[in-house]
Amino acid sequence: MIWRIGLGLWIAGGLVAAFLWAPLVPVLEETTRVLYFHIPTAWVTVVALGWSMVHSVLYLRRRRMEHDHQAAAAAEIGILFCVAATVSGSVWAKAMWGAYWNWDPRETTIFFLLLVYGAYLALRSAFDDEERRARLAAVYSAAAFVAVPFLMFVVPRLYFSLHPDPIVNPRGKLDMDPRIRLVFYAMLVGFTGLYFWMQSLRVRVARLQRRQHET
């Protein structure tokens, strides 16, 4: 309970600091603030999908339903955060590039990612047998994660993109204004905490549903 209140206060503090304390970056101006929401959601997407892959592999090794619950919950929440990252990026693109959607390499690949994990959920719904669903969904999830590094890291760097890493971060390493950096890291930590809280709730629901199903 304590840490949940702490998490709420932490994120609220980050929100206030993002709007009132952290300075703006030239060129990006007011849209700088999307940084504190957009990048953490994209980061949580990768964490969640990685979590899903790890538990898929663990399921294949140990055959415990617990891992299947973890993998499915992580994929669901990963998609949710992926949508949040896509929408926040899209709103920012409207402000900076003049259109919500341009098929910029970043937009393209995050959209592919949504499709890949949407397919994972569609696949899960197509089995009658629980054990078979867990096993084959784990196989698909592990194979699908092969696509993640290509989509998140390789393709966007291969093609010319208007995505502003070079403006916020001119020398290719984390070289931001210290106040921006502090708020950014605080939000990163806050969103990661939020993710793990959501994950534990979702897994508990799945566990209860299975217990109800068994009795």
Next chain:
Amino acid sequence: MAAAWAVLRKECRSEWRTRYGLNAALLFAVTSLTGVSLAVGRLGDRSDVLAGLLWIVLLFAALASLSQVFVREVEGQTMTLLRLVASPGSILAGKLLFNLAFLLVVELVTVPMFLVLMGAPPPRWGTFLGVLGLGSAGLAVTATLVGAVIAQTRGRAALFAGISLPLVLVVLGAAVSATRAQWGGGSAGNELRLLGAYTIAMLAAMMLLVDHLWED
């Protein structure tokens, strides 16, 4: 390896008996090509559009049939028998080789027809064949793995395209952009490397996961 070879021979023989998959794919490729050609006419000066159309025609023709190798076994109730005589690895390898050969046959018919019907400029053959080869390999590996999973679901054929397409989109994107580059006179090196790396990564995932594909 010998078992994989035997699976490939068996696939070829049973496909040749009915030619069901091949007929379906070729018919699909030719009719959709006709449709595209009728709708947009000759596009000799628009090689950027041509590259996209070529891969969409190939992709959909392929997706209509690539899951057949497993669906056929399940529907004919021969999967258990096949698993008694061959290891999962050699089944998957044999089916993969068959799908690759299948794609090459479909391309052998579709690509020349496409070039002629659409009035495409002459391709740079080295790069063009390289893209076709690597693109087919990526497509075959992904589709074979997904096909093995899909064959065990309720929806089977209906689900296959929807589930495999997202994983194939990387291949499609890179192949289209490489095909466009070879027509436009640019370099396609990055795309070819991307295709190669993706195919190898998928192949590695497939080899690691093969023992979990069939159990009951």
